[in-house]
Amino acid sequence: MNKVYDKIFKYSLQMIVIIFCVFPFYYSVMTSLEGSSAVFEPNFFPTEINPKNYNYLLFEHNFPQTILNSLFVATVTVSISITISYFAAWSLSRVNFKGRSMFLFVILAISMFPQIAVLTGMYQLFLNFKDFYFNIFDLRVKGVTSLLWLCFTYTMFNIPFTVWVLTTFMKGVPKEIEEAAIVDGASSFLILRKIFLPIMTPAIFTTAIMAMIAVWNEFLFALTFTATNSDRTITVGIALINGTIEYEVPWGSIMAASVIVTVPLVIITLLLQGRIMSGLTAGSIKG
Amino acid sequence: MKSVSQLRKRTALIFLIPVTIVLLSSALYPLISTLYLSLTDAELENFLDPNYVGFINYLENYEGMWYGVLADSLFWNSVRNTIVFSVFSVSLEVILGISFALIMLIENKLKWFVRAAVLIPWAIPTIVSARMFEWMLQDQFGIFNYILIGMGIIEQGKAWTTDPQTSMIVIIIIDAWKTSPFVAILVYAGLKALPNEVLEAGKVDGTNGITQFYYIIFPLILPAIAVAIVFRGLDALRVFDLIYLINAGSKDIMSMTVYARREMFEYSHFGFGAAASTMLTLIIGVIAVIFIQRTRLHKLDEME
Numbered sequence: 001m002n003k004v005y006d007k008i009f010k011y012s013l014q015m016i017v018i019i020f021c022v023f024p025f026y027y028s029v030m031t032s033l034e035g036s037s038a039v040f041e042p043n044f045f046p047t048e049i050n051p052k053n054y055n056y057l058l059f060e061h062n063f064p065q066t067i068l069n070s071l072f073v074a075t076v077t078v079s080i081s082i083t084i085s086y087f088a089a090w091s092l093s094r095v096n097f098k099g100r101s102m103f104l105f106v107i108l109a110i111s112m113f114p115q116i117a118v119l120t121g122m123y124q125l126f127l128n129f130k131d132f133y134f135n136i137f138d139l140r141v142k143g144v145t146s147l148l149w150l151c152f153t154y155t156m157f158n159i160p161f162t163v164w165v166l167t168t169f170m171k172g173v174p175k176e177i178e179e180a181a182i183v184d185g186a187s188s189f190l191i192l193r194k195i196f197l198p199i200m201t202p203a204i205f206t207t208a209i210m211a212m213i214a215v216w217n218e219f220l221f222a223l224t225f226t227a228t229n230s231d232r233t234i235t236v237g238i239a240l241i242n243g244t245i246e247y248e249v250p251w252g253s254i255m256a257a258s259v260i261v262t263v264p265l266v267i268i269t270l271l272l273q274g275r276i277m278s279g280l281t282a283g284s285i286k287g
Numbered sequence: 288m289k290s291v292s293q294l295r296k297r298t299a300l301i302f303l304i305p306v307t308i309v310l311l312s313s314a315l316y317p318l319i320s321t322l323y324l325s326l327t328d329a330e331l332e333n334f335l336d337p338n339y340v341g342f343i344n345y346l347e348n349y350e351g352m353w354y355g356v357l358a359d360s361l362f363w364n365s366v367r368n369t370i371v372f373s374v375f376s377v378s379l380e381v382i383l384g385i386s387f388a389l390i391m392l393i394e395n396k397l398k399w400f401v402r403a404a405v406l407i408p409w410a411i412p413t414i415v416s417a418r419m420f421e422w423m424l425q426d427q428f429g430i431f432n433y434i435l436i437g438m439g440i441i442e443q444g445k446a447w448t449t450d451p452q453t454s455m456i457v458i459i460i461i462d463a464w465k466t467s468p469f470v471a472i473l474v475y476a477g478l479k480a481l482p483n484e485v486l487e488a489g490k491v492d493g494t495n496g497i498t499q500f501y502y503i504i505f506p507l508i509l510p511a512i513a514v515a516i517v518f519r520g521l522d523a524l525r526v527f528d529l530i531y532l533i534n535a536g537s538k539d540i541m542s543m544t545v546y547a548r549r550e551m552f553e554y555s556h557f558g559f560g561a562a563a564s565t566m567l568t569l570i571i572g573v574i575a576v577i578f579i580q581r582t583r584l585h586k587l588d589e590m591e
Contacts, residue, residue, distance in 0.1 A: 091299035114525035121317030156313035
């Protein structure tokens with residue numbers, strides 16, 4: 001009898017955790033699927049399925065543009081930071097040189113830096129960059145300025161993280177694998193390409209996904225450096241879906257936008273569950 | 288054979304050049320120019336060419352009155368808010384995180400679902416979680432008030448997010464919802480790294496599980512918890528999105544980052560805002576050094 005109770009107790013603990021974590025997401029999916037009148041009747045299960053909110057966002061609103069902007073910024077940022085970090089990670093994990101721990105410590109310190117500490121300086125740089133950019137390129141591509149700038153600032157805030165995680169992952173590769181190649185006289189560049197790349201691909205992929213999520217979710221810089229409808233990223237886009245009066249807040253559309261930007265992340269996270277868990281751990285403990 | 292290891296060292300340093308350039312140009316330079324701007328009268332008109340004014344953005348006595356960031360009660364208010372937020376949210380996250388981690392250890396058919404569910408709040412953007420909770424807590428149509436009214440606890444819907452008395456609590460809860468999974472994953476990894484016998488010992492003596500946990504397991508996962516506290520704590524001290532989004536207009540619950548950004552981009556007081564953000568960096572820096580010293584995080588590299 002005790003065993004049965006024990007089982008029920010364990011299952012209920014697990015159910016509490018699952019409901020706690022999933023319910024807000026479930027509830028927003030449900031709200032997003034309801035038409036305007038049903039939204040304003042609290043309930044636990046959808047009373048109707050109405051694509052109205054999604055139609056509005058995807059066809060009558062500039063939301064698709066913000067998604068493209070975010071995708072652009074995320075892709076550029078992540079490719080640059082991963083490439084730079086991959087080489088740096090090799091130096092920091094496989095080679096013994098003076099000042100290595102110091103370098104890692106500085107990286108860790110920068111990753112804990114408050115973004116606001118550089119915001120004023122960044123903004124001044126941004127205005128200079130804009131001037132410089134406008135002088136070179138003609139008007140048609142002006143809208144891209146803020147996005148390029150976001151790529152630059154995000155790369156900077158991502159690099160400490162990607163270097164740290166990739167260094168931890170690379171420390172885990174057995175020494176023997178590399179030693180054989182060194183004896184054969186292979187250059188470091190060749191070793192990184194032919195030996196480490198295949199072994200490290202899953203780790204690189206995990207790190208890239210985590211960096212991408214960080215870019216996708218960033219708000220402070222996006223809010224500061226984007227100013228027009230055409231260069232907004234998704235976080236700012238969602239923040240600005242608003243009615244004029246309190247009870248006019250278009251909750252259905254806000255929830256639909258939230259679901260659109262969240263569902264891909266949730267799917268990726270669920271598919272790569274184990275990897276992301278090891279990535280998160282590697283990012284914090286040295287591994 | 289000296290050439291091989293020397294060549295490797297040289298290559299290693301070359302590979303570090305791009306990272307160094309990025310960090311110098313995009314972290315060190317703006318940091319220094321922010322420091323400099325905090326000593327100027329930069330406003331919107333003269334932002335690119337401000338005048339040096341000394342420390343008056345920090346503190347100035349003008350005709351018997353004190354001015355500057357350090358004399359602004361709103362600034363100290365934001366410092367207090369930030370510390371209250373950080374202490375309560377991190378404590379709540381550690382408690383929830385440890386509980387989640389222990390529940391994640393349960394081996395049965397739901398195991399996969401628990402681990403999957405725990406990652407969902409982590410993956411959701413802060414802006415989305417803020418909006419989701421605002422909607423659930425909305426005074427007229429929110430599900431939370433609906434449940435409370437149904438249970439007879441309250442008679443009328445309450446505006447949880449806009450009421451200054453409850454909005455800080457709401458913000459702490461949203462933050463805990465979003466980031467407890469991170470703590471849970473770190474602690475879970477710490478638990479997994481323990482020798483099996485330790486966990487088994489706890490299981491066999493199921494009757495006093497809590498005592499077992501407190502005296503045997505807890506001391507062993509303390510390092511993992513310390514790391515989680517450092518990372519979460521430093522993250523909480525620079526909080527921006529949640530506080531900016533929930534109850535945006537309110538001065539009562541501003542954090543330090545919201546305060547500094549408001550000075551810069553709403554009032555165009557760039558010099559003053561730079562001074563505020565420099566103060567924030569100093570405060571976080573001091574707390575970070577204390578944290579890192581106490582938890583011995585700086586010895587991680589030697590611990591290999």
